[in-house]
Amino acid sequence: MPVLEFVARRIAKRVRGEVAVDDLMALGRPALLEVARTFDPNRAKFSTYTALKVKWAIFDGLRRETSFGRAASARAKALAASARFSEGVAKLEGRLEDGELATEEVYQHRLRTLLDGHAAALALGLLTSSGEPDAVAGGAENPEESASRAELKRALAVAVRNLPERERALVERHYFGGEAFDAIARDLGISKSWASRLHAGAIQSLAASLRQGEIL
Incomplete structure (x- = not known):
């Protein structure tokens, strides 16, 4: 299966089939050039x-294209945030050196940090999208869910304001x-690779703030 179709089919599943594979392929096709x-x-x-170029082209297209619906756009934005976090973490931490063995404590800490980071990235993507809560979640929110969402949004806003200047600028502008x-x-005068690491650091800081406030 060609790379373009393979990536489009995977993303179609992750946005719950709300966008046709052919439409996703159309969004990703310019990346081939x-x-x-x-x-x-x-x-x-x-x-x-x-695959990476096609994936980002499709995510960006979904984020910008409103004709596919706000739910698909919101999910795409959340998935893109999570994927970008993964990419940045790999560059930020690197691989374990050959022969280096992680203890169970180190492994659990790294796993918890990674999962918290993904949760924060997904939340940031969803809460800054234009999709309505019920459209994104697949049904109307009850009062408790609505209150939890509002609390998370307030906590994220505070955490973003407390980020270092360049990390805050990156998160707020994107x-x-x-x-x-x-x-x-x-605009910040840094490479895309460094921006990726900066983004991962920002997401980890947001996750730590949310965990400290017992939001995560």
Whole structure:
């Protein structure tokens, strides 16, 4: 199966089939032109590089395209936040050195940090989307769910305000302002790779704040 179709089918499942595979492929197709221009066989495998480019093109298209519905757009934004967090963590922490064994305590700490980070990233993506709560969740919220959502939104807003300056700028401009990640990185005078690490650090800080406040 071609990379474009493979990635489109995977994303279709994650947005619960609300967007047709053909439509997702159309969003990802321009990325193939970028791959043709920028692929360097000395730096990455073709299939891996292409899949990443296509995935981000589809996520960005879903986030911007309103005709697919706010629920699909909100889920795409949340999934993109989580995926970007994973990418940044890999660059931030790196791999364990050969022969280095993580203790159970270290493993549990890393796992909890990772899961908390994904939870914070997903929440940030959903809460800054334009989708209505009932559209995103698949049904109307009850008063308790609505109160919990409002509490999470307030806690996230406070946590974002307390981030270091560049991390706060990155989060506010991308999630609240809707600016493209690459454009923000250029404006801040940093590489996309460094912006990815900065984003991961910001999400980890947000997760720590939410855990401290017993929100997570």
